Amino acid sequence: MKTFVSLLKASLNVHFGISSLKYRFTKEKKRLWEPIVVLLAIVVGGGSILAMYSFLLLAVFMAGQSLGHPEIVITLAFVASQLIILIFGIFYIISAFYFSNDMSILIPLPIKPGEVLGVKFITILLSEYLVALPMLLPAFIIYGAGSWQGILYWLKGAFLILLAPILPLVIAALIVVLLMRFINIRKGKDVMVIIGSLLALMVGLGINFFSLNLPQGTEEEFIMQMIESNTGLIEAIGNKFPPSIWATLALTYRGWQGWAYFLLFVGLSFLLLFLLYWIGNRFFYKGYLTGQEIRRKDTAISTREMQRHITRTSSPILALLQREWKLFMRTPIYVMNGLAGMIMVPIFMFMPLVTNSEELTEVLEYARNPEYSLIVILISLGIMLFTSGINVVSCTSISREGATFWISKVIPTPPKDQVLAKLIHSSILSLLGLIIVAIPLYIVVAIPLLHLTILIILGFLATGLINVLGLMVDLLRPKLSWNDPQEAIKQNLNAFFSLLIVLLVIAIMAVLSIILIAAKVGEFWIYGILALIIIVLLVPSMYGLFALANLRYRSIEI
Amino acid sequence: MIEIKNLSKSYNKGAVRAVEDLNLHVKPGEIFGFLGPNGAGKTTTIKMMVGLLIPDKGTISIAGYDNSKNPLEAKQNIGYVPDNPDVYDRLTGMEYLNLMADVYKVSVEERQERINYFLDMFNLTDAVGDLIKSYSHGMKHKMVLTGALLHNPAVWILDEPMVGLDPKSSHLLKEYMREHCERGNTVFFSTHILEVAERLCDRIAIINKGRLIAIGSMDELRHGDQAGSLENIFLELTEQ
Numbered sequence: 001m002k003t004f005v006s007l008l009k010a011s012l013n014v015h016f017g018i019s020s021l022k023y024r025f026t027k028e029k030k031r032l033w034e035p036i037v038v039l040l041a042i043v044v045g046g047g048s049i050l051a052m053y054s055f056l057l058l059a060v061f062m063a064g065q066s067l068g069h070p071e072i073v074i075t076l077a078f079v080a081s082q083l084i085i086l087i088f089g090i091f092y093i094i095s096a097f098y099f100s101n102d103m104s105i106l107i108p109l110p111i112k113p114g115e116v117l118g119v120k121f122i123t124i125l126l127s128e129y130l131v132a133l134p135m136l137l138p139a140f141i142i143y144g145a146g147s148w149q150g151i152l153y154w155l156k157g158a159f160l161i162l163l164a165p166i167l168p169l170v171i172a173a174l175i176v177v178l179l180m181r182f183i184n185i186r187k188g189k190d191v192m193v194i195i196g197s198l199l200a201l202m203v204g205l206g207i208n209f210f211s212l213n214l215p216q217g218t219e220e221e222f223i224m225q226m227i228e229s230n231t232g233l234i235e236a237i238g239n240k241f242p243p244s245i246w247a248t249l250a251l252t253y254r255g256w257q258g259w260a261y262f263l264l265f266v267g268l269s270f271l272l273l274f275l276l277y278w279i280g281n282r283f284f285y286k287g288y289l290t291g292q293e294i295r296r297k298d299t300a301i302s303t304r305e306m307q308r309h310i311t312r313t314s315s316p317i318l319a320l321l322q323r324e325w326k327l328f329m330r331t332p333i334y335v336m337n338g339l340a341g342m343i344m345v346p347i348f349m350f351m352p353l354v355t356n357s358e359e360l361t362e363v364l365e366y367a368r369n370p371e372y373s374l375i376v377i378l379i380s381l382g383i384m385l386f387t388s389g390i391n392v393v394s395c396t397s398i399s400r401e402g403a404t405f406w407i408s409k410v411i412p413t414p415p416k417d418q419v420l421a422k423l424i425h426s427s428i429l430s431l432l433g434l435i436i437v438a439i440p441l442y443i444v445v446a447i448p449l450l451h452l453t454i455l456i457i458l459g460f461l462a463t464g465l466i467n468v469l470g471l472m473v474d475l476l477r478p479k480l481s482w483n484d485p486q487e488a489i490k491q492n493l494n495a496f497f498s499l500l501i502v503l504l505v506i507a508i509m510a511v512l513s514i515i516l517i518a519a520k521v522g523e524f525w526i527y528g529i530l531a532l533i534i535i536v537l538l539v540p541s542m543y544g545l546f547a548l549a550n551l552r553y554r555s556i557e558i
Numbered sequence: 559m560i561e562i563k564n565l566s567k568s569y570n571k572g573a574v575r576a577v578e579d580l581n582l583h584v585k586p587g588e589i590f591g592f593l594g595p596n597g598a599g600k601t602t603t604i605k606m607m608v609g610l611l612i613p614d615k616g617t618i619s620i621a622g623y624d625n626s627k628n629p630l631e632a633k634q635n636i637g638y639v640p641d642n643p644d645v646y647d648r649l650t651g652m653e654y655l656n657l658m659a660d661v662y663k664v665s666v667e668e669r670q671e672r673i674n675y676f677l678d679m680f681n682l683t684d685a686v687g688d689l690i691k692s693y694s695h696g697m698k699h700k701m702v703l704t705g706a707l708l709h710n711p712a713v714w715i716l717d718e719p720m721v722g723l724d725p726k727s728s729h730l731l732k733e734y735m736r737e738h739c740e741r742g743n744t745v746f747f748s749t750h751i752l753e754v755a756e757r758l759c760d761r762i763a764i765i766n767k768g769r770l771i772a773i774g775s776m777d778e779l780r781h782g783d784q785a786g787s788l789e790n791i792f793l794e795l796t797e798q
Contacts, residue, residue: 027570027573305687306652306673306674306683306686307670309652309653309656310652310656310659310666310669310670310673311666311670312656313656313659313660313665313666313669314660315660316660316661316663318660319656319657319660319661320657320661322657323646323649323657326648326649326653327646327648327649330648331648402644403644404644404645404646406610406640406644407645407646409608409609409610410608410609410610410633410636410638411633411658411661411662412630412631412633412634412661412662413630413661414630554609554612554626554629555612557610557611557612558610
């Protein structure tokens with residue numbers, strides 16, 4: 001037990017970066033202001049999302065109450081949170097159990113495999129609370145306060161909420177550990193990432209599809225009908241995964257029935273935990289070690305092919321651009337994060353347009369009317385900027401180099417040229433994003449080619465500005481120390497700062513457009529002025545970027 | 559070829575002094591060994607020489623170029639290999655070498671000649687088409703060495719170059735170091751393998767707790783005591 005506790009302490013320390021934070025603040029004394037900014041961002045960003053979510057739950061609760069099923073709000077929260085934890089849990093578990101770098105240190109230690117697995121499981125579990133608590137607590141409080149529950153409800157509920165992530169996560173872990181015993185997943189790590197992302201994409205599309213089939217009417221009617229039509233859905237999921245329903249029943253049934261469901265939920269959680277420990281002891285290391293057995297292919301290239309490679313020379317900028325491109329495209333997690341968003345957003349946005357509802361046909365007619373082309377173009381520009389702006393390519397392009405950044409520091413290529421290669425790389429991908437949005441705009445909204453061209457030019461200039469600013473953010477605070485490439489983009493706050501930049505640029509353009517429209521400036525003049533203003537912002541930003549690169553390529557120590 | 563003057567570097571806002579007032583002069587044609595216990599400041603010094611760290615004080619000149627005033631010219635003259643070869647895992651060996659050749663502006667003829675030479679010397683020809691992530695530690699090290707030497711730099715700066723190399727590669731590298739210096743160039747390397755330093759180096763510097771405690775040829779370090787091995791000298795000096 002003692003070893004287990006100390007191992008757990010160490011694991012939590014590494015996972016949440018406690019010692020490294022302490023070191024940074026007490027010894028290095030670097031970027032002391034950062035936690036305040038981060039906290040502020042979380043309070044503002046997270047708080048507003050939480051408030052919106054709570055309002056939705058409140059509406060669900062009230063609608064449920066008038067239908068005689070106020071508990072639907074709890075079921076909804078449990079089903080949703082457990083489903084999310086189950087799906088994402090599988091990937092967290094695969095990565096923590098089988099792809100983390102500490103396994104080579106842990107395996108030789110005289111500790112039972114089940115204990116190592118337990119430590120890793122608890123570490124993931126604790127981070128899952130960050131997802132589960134904000135999802136469950138509001139529902140729990142709304143139902144409890146709304147239906148005047150007694151002290152027992154609050155006690156039982158608190159316990160159930162703490163147990164809630166265990167079940168789906170244990171199930172995810174059991175699936176993974178058993179699968180790993182028989183499948184050599186390591187070979188296909190990249191394939192896994194792709195499958196995972198596609199799954200997430202499908203879940204996203206599914207949710208979008210369901211929400212499209214919503215009935216129409218006033219807001220209240222809307223939620224009421226949504227609940228009526230979706231109760232079936234929630235119950236269907238609940239039937240497939242009964243523990244979600246048990247939690248609701250444990251909380252809402254009074255007397256022995258409630259306690260029976262409570263015990264069922266708690267009992268199953270602990271039983272499965274024990275099962276995981278037992279299976280872990282038997283299968284965990286075996287599965288891990290089989291996965292380790294990979295060998296190099298030794299694909300010797302012929303002398304002629306080698307000569308062909310050698311004789312192909314490029315300028316340093318072009319060579320670095322090729323490096324950026326290859327490293328990005330060959331790392332699935334980058335491709336998925338950089339490109340999936342760009343593909344998803346347009347699909348979400350244009351899916352309503354292909355469904356045949358009357359209102360939407362009206363919207364479409366409105367959009368196709370040449371009278372409104374200016375508005376349509378400007379809104380489309382906003383969509384384009386958002387879509388290609390949310391790719392995290394530029395704001396992580398230094399971070400992605402990670403431990404290999406030493407190469408960029410020692411090569412005799414001016415930092416200006418190095419960031420230029422990165423800027424070109426991110427601009428190509430942004431352009432791709434613009435085109436992805438432009439195609440449905442052309443097909444569905446039938447924007448004339450001239451306008452489309454203007455749109456793409458404006459978009460290209462504005463995403464250029466976004467990319468320049470994103471690169472500056474990354475130069476100022478690159479995250480170079482990571483073990484897994486996903487940390488470079490997913491656990492990188494720069495992505496958040498970059499999103500703020502995107503929103504800022506969109507806001508500037510929107511305000512400008514409104515002013516120009518109000519001043520009755522002609523359509524093409526507006527495009528011209530917008531373009532001019534972006535260029536006026538872009539040119540000094542680029543010089544700023546180059547100057548910053550010169551400074552930071554020298555001062556970032558590695 | 560390498561001129562280090564009054565070099566100092568500290569970490570954690572001055573709390574840890576890694577290098578203090580270091581002065582070194584390495585001449586053309588010299589193989590220079592840089593020794594010291596763990597944490598003595600060897601890697602910190604080397605990282606400052608190649609531009610990975612910024613000195614708090616002092617200057618470093620490489621092949622006549624001050625590395626803070628003319629960093630690009632200095633870098634063009636350096637071939638640097640770190641002790642831990644972190645390199646682009648998702649490029650093939652060939653792609654990596656070509657990238658290095660491109661950024662160091664190596665002509666087609668030269669790259670043809672040198673890539674073939676090093677791949678042959680390090681026995682990497684069969685692996686060059688594979689992604690680097692499939693390489694062993696030693697193979698990565700050899701790949702980084704090859705990439706660093708492609709542009710035929712006048713000054714080699716190698717941090718623990720023998721670690722991870724198999725005996726044959728290590729032997730060939732040592733021979734190549736000697737040839738390189740005979741052409742009037744310079745090799746500066748850190749090592750813990752005292753026998754290598756003793757046999758290979760024209761001069762040796764020993765650094766301890768950030769300070770230079772001895773410098774000179776083997777004879778000079780022995781102070782005429784011919785029986786003293788480098789190991790004895792090293793232990794005696796670093797335990798004081």
